Amino acid sequence: xxxxxxxxxxxxxxxxxxxxxxxxxxxxxxxxxxxxxxxxxxxxxxxxxxxxxxxxxxxxxxxxxxxxxxxxxxxxxxxxxxxxxxxxxxxxxxxxxxxxxxxxxxxxxxxxxxxxxxxxxxxxxxxxxxxxxxxxxxxxxxxxxxxxxxxxxxxxxxxxxxxxxxxxxxxxxxxxxxxxxxxxxxxxxxxxxxxxxxxxxxxxxxxxxxxxxxxxxxxxxxxxxxxxxxxxxxxxxxxxxxxxxxxxxxxxxxxxxxxxxxxxxxxxxxxxxxxxxxxxxxxxxxxxxxxxxxxxxxxxxxxxxxxxxxxxxxxxxxxx
Numbered sequence: 001x002x003x004x005x006x007x008x009x010x011x012x013x014x015x016x017x018x019x020x021x022x023x024x025x026x027x028x029x030x031x032x033x034x035x036x037x038x039x040x041x042x043x044x045x046x047x048x049x050x051x052x053x054x055x056x057x058x059x060x061x062x063x064x065x066x067x068x069x070x071x072x073x074x075x076x077x078x079x080x081x082x083x084x085x086x087x088x089x090x091x092x093x094x095x096x097x098x099x100x101x102x103x104x105x106x107x108x109x110x111x112x113x114x115x116x117x118x119x120x121x122x123x124x125x126x127x128x129x130x131x132x133x134x135x136x137x138x139x140x141x142x143x144x145x146x147x148x149x150x151x152x153x154x155x156x157x158x159x160x161x162x163x164x165x166x167x168x169x170x171x172x173x174x175x176x177x178x179x180x181x182x183x184x185x186x187x188x189x190x191x192x193x194x195x196x197x198x199x200x201x202x203x204x205x206x207x208x209x210x211x212x213x214x215x216x217x218x219x220x221x222x223x224x225x226x227x228x229x230x231x232x233x234x235x236x237x238x239x240x241x242x243x244x245x246x247x248x249x250x251x252x253x254x255x256x257x258x259x260x261x262x263x264x265x266x267x268x269x270x271x272x273x274x275x276x277x278x279x280x281x282x283x284x285x286x287x288x289x290x291x292x293x294x295x296x297x298x299x300x301x302x303x304x305x306x307x308x309x310x311x312x313x314x315x316x317x318x319x320x
Contacts, residue, residue, distance in 0.1 A: 020092030053166035130165025132193035214274030222247035231273030
C-alpha cells in the first residue's frame with residue numbers, strides 16, 4: 001500500500017519479464033498472500049514489495065523460493081546483492097509474460113480450513129488494520145463468519161494518516177484499547193502494515209503479549225495433534241515449554257527470526273511455531289507465518305471453552 005510500491009513493482013516486473021521470467025501479479029495484498037500464492041500455485045518464487053511496520057518513506061522486498069522457502073542473507077540475498085552491484089544479470093532472448101490473477105477466494109478458503117466454523121459464537125470484535133493491507137481481507141472474512149465486526153482504520157492508505165501500523169509500540173495500541181472498552185466487545189485485533197503479525201486485546205482492552213498466545217495456540221493444536229513438535233524462540237520460553245509438555249507435545253527452541261524458525265520447522269516437520277513478536281507459523285501454511293490464522297484459532301478456543309480471552313491467559317501471566 002506504500003506510496004512508492006507501484007513504481008517499485010512496475011520496475012521489478014519489467015526487469016523480470018526482460019530476463020525471460022513469467023510473472024503472476026496478485027496486486028495489493030499482505031505478505032502471507034504472496035507466501036500462499038507461491039505454494040498454492042506452485043511457482044518458482046515469490047516477491048512481496050513491503051516495508052511492513054517501518055516508517056512510511058521506507059520500502060523494500062521480501063523474497064521466497066519454491067514452496068515459499070525464505071531467501072535470507074544466508075541463502076541467496078548476498079548473491080543477489082553481488083549480482084546487482086556487478087550488474088551481472090542473465091540475458092534472455094525470450095521475453096516473459098505477465099498475468100494479473102486473483103487468489104482471494106482460494107486464500108480465504110484455505111485460512112478458514114484451520115477452524116470449524118460451526119463451533120464459532122457470534123462474538124463482537126474490534127479490528128484495527130492500521131490503514132495497512134489487512135482491511136480488504138477482513139471485509140472478505142466478514143461475509144464468512146458469525147462475528148459482529150467493528151472496523152477501524154480499515155481502508156488501505158499509504159499516507160498512513162493514523163501513523164504507521166506497528167502495535168508492538170505501546171502508544172500505537174491506545175486506539176484499539178480505547179475502542180474495546182468503549183464498544184464493550186469480546187476481543188480486539190490489530191495488525192502491522194503487511195499483516196503477517198496480529199496482536200490481541202482482551203475484553204478489558206488489555207494488550208496480550210504474543211508470548212502467551214504462542215502457548216495458547218500450541219496447547220489448542222496439540223489437542224487434536226498429540227505428540228507433534230512445536231518450535232519457539234529463545235526470548236521467552238517457560239510458559240510455552242510448560243504448556244507444550246503438559247499437552248503431550250515436544251517443544252524445540254530455535255533462533256529468533258522468521259528465516260530461522262521456518263528452517264527449523266521444516267527440519268523438524270513441526271506442526272506450529274511461534275515467536276513473542278507475534279509471528280505464528282503453520283506447517284499446513286508451508287511453514288510460513290500468518291496474521292489471520294492465529295486470531296481465528298483464538299476465537300475458536302473462546303467459543304469451545306465459552307470463556308473470555310482474559311480467562312484463557314490470566315493464570316499463565318500470573319505464573320510466568
